[in-house]
Amino acid sequence: MSELALAAFAAATDSHVVREPKELKFRRFARAFDEGAYLAELEANGYRFLGRSDDAFPALVRELHDPPPGLFLRGEAEADLLSEAAVAIVGARSCSSYGRQVARQLGRELAGPGLAVVSGMARGVDAEAHRGALEAGGTTVAVLGCGIDRDYPAAHRDLARGICERGLVVSEYAPGVEPAPWRFPARNRIIAGLAEVAVIVEARERSGALITADFALDAGREVFAVPGEITSSLSAGTNALLRLGATPLTRATDVLALFGLEPDASVSPELGEHAATVLAALSEEPAGADQLGRVTGLGPAILATALTELELAGAAAEMDGVWRGVRPQR
């Protein structure tokens, strides 16, 4: 039976289907289903369908105990991208500025040497991971819990466009399927399935990111968790994972080593005198601009100039008014 018909049936009945249903309803649907017309319409919109029996279908996803009938693809990249070495970076939607920054940095440092960064395009950690990967000029895959034509959330329309230029937006749900809460956990199994390694950046207890971690463990993937403050509820989930035996992620190199990859040679930029002073202060602890001014003794105008220099050099980043040094990974 056609895998496309299964996916179309799931969309038509607003259900989740992985195996051919025995109902009469499905047989009737399949008889009436015009595969050629459906494919033509997909193609007209620039979408593709990759059935699970297709050679290009990622083997790791096929190995799941409930692989989707197929994946709908949107974007410029070849379907082969889904079979390449990939790392999933997921985490809380309402994350802290620390979480956002770590996600961005990991996205950049893992995509730079050639890993595909897989995530869910949700707000917070997911979006930052995609952005980091795009910044590094790498490839990234967004797995949606709705049709690939829905830019969900709507605020990420530009991000989706950016991802499509070099990577893929994929979903097991046919175009037109609306996002629904029950679809997201199912989406997480595909995120976990696509990547050999799952990195959880920040998660509360009972967070969706932990569902991804569970799927990844079930599928025998390596799970990394980014350690967080023990007093923050945003780190409760990741710290619980660590307690259970997840590998603490302290630098991108740990992940890259699993794939036998080297980190991008970080060109240490030539910094001006003031910028170097500020960077030295930032390596002690993250600080607001005024605090930096007090520590370094620089006036606000010079300090602002130095901070821009560091930002352009990728050596520091601001989040919510607080500057953090971006530690080069070795």
Next chain:
Amino acid sequence: MLARTVTHALVGLDARRVDVEAHIQDGIPGFAIAGLADRACQEAKHRVRSGITSAELKWPSTRITVNLAPAELRKEGSGFDLPIALALLAASRQVPPEALGGHAAVGELGLDGTLRPVGGVLAAADGARESGLTRLLCAADCAAEASLAGIEPVPVHHLAEAVAYLRGEWRPSPPDEPLADANGSGPAILDLADVRGQERARRAVELAAAGGHNLLLAGPPGTGKTMLARRLPGILPRLPPEEALEVTRIHSVAGLLPPGRPLVTIPPFRAPHHTTSVAAIVGGGPSPRPGEASLAHRGVLFLDELAEFPRNALEALRQPLEDGYVSIARVGGRLVFPARFQLVATMNLCPCGARGDPAAECSCSAARLAAYEDKLSRALLDRFDLLVTVPRPRARELEAVAGEASDAVRERVEAARERLRGEPLRRTTGADELLSRAVERLPLSARGRARVARVARSAARLAGADAVEAEHVAEALSFRSPTELRAR
């Protein structure tokens, strides 16, 4: 018997000449006002009658008709009391009708005959001068305001005084010279010296003042965002005479001028609350009146808690931000209020306010955060040249010495503005290179690039440089927030 006086009705900010005709004829005693007079104007009957008797003058117990011409123009407010009373007294020959020649009159009467100030006297005085009149009879409190229009005010305290003046029995004392440095209705000028720490935010405020940039201060509550913003007028240059007059005219129509020292020379500061209606912010109403945006003309419009304002109010501000005026269309025609203001706003980084505060944990759900961010359209955020995130200062930062006083900062701002009038500054090659690199490396749109270039120019002017150097561009770049609010 018939007599005429001249007064003026306000249409927007302009005064239209209104001839007040009083006709006294035989018949059953009665008093009618014709000529599209509104409620307050109709009530003039009671005030005029009591005022005249209180001034120990004779109320003509016959049939009285008052016509306000042109009849199709809507007349509003209580400023017609004095001209109506004078026309009546002239019609009953209690004052010589010919004495009214060359005079306009405006003012509200009390039941005891005292004359009360009304709004829009400056506009009325302008109108009187334009229609070739030389004197304006008005309440004593409004005299200084009227004299700004270059017309001779006749300040009177009581209707009896006006009558004595017209009979040639009494001369008013000349009004005091209008005092400079009034602040209109604005709050007291606050000094920057009160702000401790916050060097970066202070610098942003100074840059905003030097270049007239719109400024957005973001950060958790209690970090001094509002305190800083309220100190902006104190470091802005005083208004030059023609602008001061322009601002005074608007504040006069709104009835906000303090008596005695009407000329607004300090840039106005308007801080409407976020529950203020759209019409009150941009101006409007059945007979359109200037809104907060126009009252902030040549000054600062301060929106505290920007995201709490209704979205339609914020979107309505886009026209004045772009064009410098508000245009209000009515069936009867279109009114234009000038509204060239500097927009200063504050906002929290999230609805609960904890974001950006290391000591608190944000409890906002992702959906709530999204709704909060969506409230501010990109088009509006695009209008802010300077965006500064004010993190919570540590306790020991608050022990820092008091900051520089406003007067010292204002001197620098004035010098920068002075240079602004000179040759436009060029960017050095280094500055251009940095700008191009920033466009590549940072999420910086074409509009964002233009914004950075503008702020860099102000930084260069503040520094007194001959050209916009790379360091000025770098500083300007640091005042756009790449990770927040923009590149969501």
